[in-house]
Amino acid sequence: xxxxxxxxxxxxxxxxxxxxxxxxxxxxxxxxxxxxxxxxxxxxxxxxxxxxxxxxxxxxxxxxxxxxxxxxxxxxxxxxxxxxxxxxxxxxxxxxxxxxxxxxxxxxxxxxxxxxxxxxxxxxxxxxxxxxxxxxxxxxxxxxxxxxxxxxxxxxxxxxxxxxxxxxxxxxxxxxxxxxxxxxxxxxxxxxxxxxxxxxxxxxxxxxxxxxxxxxxxxxxxxxxxxxxxxxxxxxxxxxxxxxxxxxxxxxxxxxxxxxxxxxxxxxxxxxxxxxxxxxxxxxxxxxxxxxxxxxxxxxxxxxxxxxxxxxxxxxxxxxxxxxxxxxxxxxxxxxxxxxxxxxxxxxxxxxxxxxxxxxxxxxxxxxxxxxxxxxxxxxxxxxxxxxxxxxxxxxxxxxxxxxxxxxxxxxxxxxxxxxxxxxxxxxxxxxxxxxxxxxxxxxxxxxxxxxxxxxxxxxxxxxxxxxxxxxxxxxxxxxxxxxxxxxxxxxxxxxxxxxxxxxxxxxxxxxxxxxxxxxxxxxxxxxxxxxxxxxxxxxxxxxxxxxxxxxxxxxxxxxxxxxxxxxxxxxxxxxxxxxxxxxxxxxxxxxxxxxxxxxxxxxxxxxxxxxxxxxxxxxxxxxxxxxxxxxxxxxxxxxxxxxxxxxxxxxxxxxxxxxxxxxxxxxxxxxxxxxxxxxxxxxxxxxxxxxxxxxxxxxxxxxxxxxxxxxxxxxxxxxxxxxxxxxxxxxxxxxxxxxxxxxxx
Ligand code: SF4
Ligand code: ZN
Numbered sequence: 001x002x003x004x005x006x007x008x009x010x011x012x013x014x015x016x017x018x019x020x021x022x023x024x025x026x027x028x029x030x031x032x033x034x035x036x037x038x039x040x041x042x043x044x045x046x047x048x049x050x051x052x053x054x055x056x057x058x059x060x061x062x063x064x065x066x067x068x069x070x071x072x073x074x075x076x077x078x079x080x081x082x083x084x085x086x087x088x089x090x091x092x093x094x095x096x097x098x099x100x101x102x103x104x105x106x107x108x109x110x111x112x113x114x115x116x117x118x119x120x121x122x123x124x125x126x127x128x129x130x131x132x133x134x135x136x137x138x139x140x141x142x143x144x145x146x147x148x149x150x151x152x153x154x155x156x157x158x159x160x161x162x163x164x165x166x167x168x169x170x171x172x173x174x175x176x177x178x179x180x181x182x183x184x185x186x187x188x189x190x191x192x193x194x195x196x197x198x199x200x201x202x203x204x205x206x207x208x209x210x211x212x213x214x215x216x217x218x219x220x221x222x223x224x225x226x227x228x229x230x231x232x233x234x235x236x237x238x239x240x241x242x243x244x245x246x247x248x249x250x251x252x253x254x255x256x257x258x259x260x261x262x263x264x265x266x267x268x269x270x271x272x273x274x275x276x277x278x279x280x281x282x283x284x285x286x287x288x289x290x291x292x293x294x295x296x297x298x299x300x301x302x303x304x305x306x307x308x309x310x311x312x313x314x315x316x317x318x319x320x321x322x323x324x325x326x327x328x329x330x331x332x333x334x335x336x337x338x339x340x341x342x343x344x345x346x347x348x349x350x351x352x353x354x355x356x357x358x359x360x361x362x363x364x365x366x367x368x369x370x371x372x373x374x375x376x377x378x379x380x381x382x383x384x385x386x387x388x389x390x391x392x393x394x395x396x397x398x399x400x401x402x403x404x405x406x407x408x409x410x411x412x413x414x415x416x417x418x419x420x421x422x423x424x425x426x427x428x429x430x431x432x433x434x435x436x437x438x439x440x441x442x443x444x445x446x447x448x449x450x451x452x453x454x455x456x457x458x459x460x461x462x463x464x465x466x467x468x469x470x471x472x473x474x475x476x477x478x479x480x481x482x483x484x485x486x487x488x489x490x491x492x493x494x495x496x497x498x499x500x501x502x503x504x505x506x507x508x509x510x511x512x513x514x515x516x517x518x519x520x521x522x523x524x525x526x527x528x529x530x531x532x533x534x535x536x537x538x539x540x541x542x543x544x545x546x547x548x549x550x551x552x553x554x555x556x557x558x559x560x561x562x563x564x565x566x567x568x569x570x571x572x573x574x575x576x577x578x579x580x581x582x583x584x585x586x587x588x589x590x591x592x593x594x595x596x597x598x599x600x601x602x603x604x605x606x607x608x609x610x611x612x613x614x615x616x617x618x619x620x621x622x623x624x625x626x627x628x629x630x631x632x633x634x635x636x637x638x639x640x641x642x643x644x645x646x647x648x649x650x651x652x653x654x655x656x657x658x659x660x661x662x663x664x665x666x667x668x669x670x671x672x673x674x675x676x677x678x679x680x681x682x683x684x685x686x687x688x689x690x691x692x693x694x695x696x697x698x699x700x701x702x703x704x705x706x707x708x709x710x711x712x713x714x715x716x717x718x719x720x721x722x723x724x725x726x727x728x729x730x731x732x733x734x735x736x737x738x739x740x741x742x743x744x745x746x
Contacts, residue, residue, distance in 0.1 A: 003083065004285050005298055007266060008096045010082050012266030013098035013105075013385050015393075016215075017075055020105035024068055027112045031103060033066025037111045039181040040106075045133025048646040049226050052131075053107050053218060056225035057100070059237020065115060068108050075104040082223025106218035106267070114167040121211045126195060128211050129202070131219040132648040137226055138204050140178070141526075141545075141614035144227065144250070146427045148343050149206075151251035152178035154220045155269070157258040158185040158193065160281075160303055165193035166313045168255070169207065170318035170455055173344030175328070177251075179207045180223075183214040185258040196270055204347035208352035217254075217267050224250055224274055231613040233530050233654035247275025249462045251328045257320075272297045279322050299485060313372060318361060335467045338455035340432040350435045350446040357393040357452075359401035362442035365491055368403040370421035370444050378408040380479035383462030387486030389625040390452055401445065401458075402494045404487040405465055409478040411558055418505055419555040420469065427468040428461060440502050458484045477560040512539045514551070514601070514673060516572055520584065521553030524591055525564040526655075530612035532595040533655035534588050536568060540673040541601070544615040546665035580679050596657055603677035604628065605746065608662040611652045615663025618648045618692070623745050627738035628678070630669055635688035637718040640727045660745075666691060670702040678744055679704050682737045686727060689717035708737060 027035070049055055054071055062068055079099040080094035080494055110131075113119040120130030143149035146609045153172050154733075159165035169190070172179050181190045191209035194201055201207040210216035228245040230232045235241075246252070254271050256264060259282055268278035277297045282301040285341045301318060308314035335341040360366025361438075393399055407420065422439060429436045433451025447456065462482030471481045485491050514520075516539065523535040523543050532664045535543040539550040548556075553565040571583025579601030588599045598607045604619060611618070619630045620641050629637045631648065643651070652661045669691070674680050681702055692699065692712065704712040714734035721727045731739055 002284075002298075006092075007083050008262045009095050009265040009269040010080055010098045012262030012264065013079055013102045013269070013460060014082065016102045016105040016109075016263055016266055017072070017079060020075070020108040021072055022113045023109055024065070024072060027115055028065055028069075031065060033064060033069075035065045035115055036408050037065055037068070037112070039114060040120075040298065041130045041133045041136075042127050043133070045135055046223075046644075046646065047131065047134045047226065048644070048650040049134070049222075049229060051107050051619060052222035052225045052229075053103050055230055055236050056234075057237075057239045058104070059235075061236075062111065065112070068111060071104055072108060075108075076710070077669070079543070087242045095269050096273050098266060099271070099273050101716045102263070102266040103218060103221055103270040103273075103465065106215045106270075107213050107222070110138075112216055119211075123212060126191070128191070128209050128216070130210065130216075131205075132208060132223050134226070134230075134334040135636070135648070137230070138613050138633060138649065139203075141231060143176070143343060146632070149178060151253075151326075152220065152223070153252070153322070154180045154182065154217060154254045154276075155190045156183045156214065156217065156254060156256045156267075157190070158188045159190060159257045159315075159402060160311060160568060162193045162196050164311050165190050165257075166199055166362050167312050167315040167317055169194060169199065170340055171316055174340055174342040175319070175323055176343050177206075177323075177328075180217075180220045181207065181209040181603060182211055182216045182220075183264060184212050187212075190257070191465075204278070204349065206344040206347075209715055214261065214264050214267050217271075220252070221270065221739075224252060225275075230525070230649070230653055231268050231530055233532065235655075243274050247557055250274075251326050253322055253326045254743075255322060256280040256282070258282060268298065273328065277326060279318075279325070281318060301423045309737055312548055335430070335464050337431060337460040337463055339434075339451050341430050341464070345432045345434075346426065346429045348429075348432070348435055350433065350448045352396070354450070355396045356447045357390055357395070357397050357399055358447065359399055359445040360438070360442070361398065361446075361728070364398045364444070365400040365488075365495060366443045366445060367441040367491075368404075368405070368421060368439065368500050369494070369501065370405040370407060370417055370424070371501070371694055372412050372414055372417055373406045373408050375408045375410070375479065378406045378479040378481045380481065381466055382481040383459045383466065384481075384483045385458045385486070386483065386490060388484070389457050389459075390447060391457065399486055400488050400491040402483075402491045402498075403443075403461060403465075404483045404485070404494065405469075406480065406481045407469065407477050407481075409476050412478075413476075413478045413555075413558075414554045415508075416558075416689075419552050420473060423469070423472070424465065428464055428574050430468075431456070431460070441499060458486070467513055473559055476555065481744050514538045514540050514579075517550075520570060520601075521550055521557065521569045522566045522568050522587060523548050523553060523564055524566075526612040526614060527564075527591075530610075530653070530655035532592040533610045533612040534591050534596070534599075535612075536584055536588065536599060536601065536609060538673070540666040540671045544609070544611060544644045544663040544665055546616040546667065575600075578606055580607070592655070595624045595655075600677070602673060602675065604675045605659050605678060605744070606663055608657065608659060609664075610655050610657045611661075611663035612655055613649065613653045615649070615653075616666045617664050617669070617688075618645060618652060619662050619664060620648060621660040621697060621744055622685060622724060622727065623712075625685045625738060626741060626744050627683045627729050627731075627736070628675070628683065628744070629686035630691065632666060632688040632691045634690050635718060637688075637720040639718070640686050640716075640721060640724045642724070664694065670695060670698040672702075672705070674702075679738075679741055681711065682708055682741065683744065684711070684715050685731055685736060685738050686716045686721060691717050692717055
């Protein structure tokens with residue numbers, strides 16, 4: 001640590017602690033120590049992790065203003081004296097302590113701002129996000145786990161120009177990095193620059209503007225802390241493990257744009273505790289000013305010294321260098337299309353006003369069909385467009401489209417067709433200006449004007465699919481050829497053929513029961529976050545994130561035999577009724593660091609599956625109602641068990657086995673194997689309203705199958721019932737079958 005940096009960081013830490021002390025004392029005087037303290041984002045989504053950095057690192061649950069007093073006492077105690085001019089270099093340790101003190105001070109300041117109603121911040125009609133809510137953090141979970149999203153870049157300050165800011169952001173997005181924005185230079189920051197360039201910010205675009213000063217940088221560390229607590233199963237207060245977890249699993253860094261202030265040096269020292277280095281696009285004195293120089297955890301890369309023909313090329317190299325220095329390996333394929341491509345564009349929405357043209361959707365006709373062919377029937381990389389292309393369509397018009405993908409490969413199997421076909425959604429969505437929804441014959445694709453202007457045409461759909469299928473599924477796919485049809489008659493003719501195939505697949509899927517197979521599959525992808533968690537995936541229950549079915553896992557095993565999806569032979573049955581098998585128990589025990597002894601596949605109360613941070617739903621028993629409730633991740637409301645989804649997750653996540661509570665995929669609710677030991681869907685007394693609506697048809701079919709066709713009218717949701725006191729009369733009034741079933745707790 002250079003003396004220059006250490007000195008300025010320590011000075012900054014003193015200033016931060018003083019600012020926090022002052023604002024806290026003032027708030028205590030005006031509002032009193034019992035004033036409740038909570039973090040919320042601008043849409044009102046909260047966190048179950050209290051003030052996350054303080055809770056994670058110190059183990060202190062701050063819920064009231066007064067509880068911040070000991071935290072600040074502690075922070076003050078950490079502050080080393082500011083080194084005198086003639087003093088030797090301070091120890092790295094002292095600078096890191098100053099950094100930690102800064103983080104506690106920042107979180108305290110933000111907490112007080114919330115209490116005073118000053119957060120999330122507003123500026124010229126633009127609303128900053130404030131902290132990231134728990135739901136969003138978990139939604140990003142899978143991408144963080146499988147490496148599509150390596151980590152985050154915190155952009156501090158303001159780029160050289162708006163163009164440079166946009167370029168930096170686009171480069172980071174195409175590498176899958178989340179982007180956090182904070183602080184300012186002379187009142188301007190990257191968020192201002194992005195607004196000028198009409199770049200959308202928000203959770204959907206992976207760009208989160210925290211606030212206008214450096215204090216809001218604490219939300220980045222709060223996010224990192226919660227990731228360790230929620231995915232890593234780290235206990236609050238286990239300072240060391242939280243920091244180590246982030247150092248090795250979250251590829252984050254700070255990029256300081258423009259001259260750095262003392263308090264920013266202090267914040268950087270705080271981030272270095274987490275193993276997050278700081279890069280600067282300015283000269284830092286005492287760091288060798290010879291272009292790009294690495295000095296411990298702070299790297300100075302003066303923008304003007306970066307080689308490149310213009311600022312945009314310099315910006316690209318700057319990001320490239322940050323990515324290299326942080327040791328991030330990019331997993332995203334380079335796709336040969338005229339628009340940007342990457343996971344950041346997956347959530348993009350194309351609005352009516354920006355629409356060039358669309359395919360499918362209400363009243364339209366658009367479908368996708370992936371089929372296996374012989375090796376000599378497919379010409380690899382061939383893309384054919386039959387009919388008019390996007391540049392000839394009327395603006396905003398709806399057109400028919402058939403996407404027919406032929407694949408061949410020595411290890412390809414007919415059963416993998418739907419697995420690969422489902423990837424079309426995720427793959428095409430990666431293109432900037434293209435939004436893809438649905439699948440099969442309910443596909444709906446919208447194209448942004450700008451994308452067509454940049455040269456995006458139908459053949460690029462083919463290029464995307466060819467590149468991505470070969471890249472991600474190269475082990476089973478040797479050749480890919482794509483044909484796109486826009487001639488109405490041809491599309492009509494093909495859609496009938498495709499529908500016959502969908503029907504055939506459905507019948508095959510329906511016959512795929514737990515009894516029909518002797519092998520289940522594991523998924524241990526989430527162990528990088530929840531080290532003892534194992535998903536055992538049977539034909540009739542998807543992985544709890546909803547992303548992996550039994551067939552998906554089987555295909556994944558073919559693709560990567562040493563990967564996270566392994567066959568789990570059932571072995572001898574211990575109980576067919578509870579779904580307990582020797583083979584499953586053995587596998588789970590061996591793969592959970594011996595923490596889990598046994599798993600039942602069919603019971604909630606007896607040795608249920610473990611839960612990690614990315615489940616789509618949580619199920620919990622409500623003893624008073626003799627039934628279970630299911631709450632979905634998209635449900636922000638209160639549930640009758642007295643906890644919100646986030647709080648429930650805090651209780652069961654992290655790879656724990658909790659009888660009476662379990663994470664699961666949405667569609668599991670409609671499975672024939674939905675907690676059969678406890679009596680199946682008849683036990684369902686409360687269900688999140690959004691799930692009731694989203695799965696209406698499937699639920700109806702499931703209830704009919706179970707002989708309770710009107711059950712859904714008797715199941716409460718959050719718009720009717722939010723407490724257990726309300727639930728009982730509701731169920732009694734409706735004559736819910738659970739009330740007369742055997743006691744669920746035995
Ligand atoms: Fe994680 Fe289970 Fe989903 Fe695999 S199936 S990614 S282990 S939640
Ligand atoms: Zn998970």
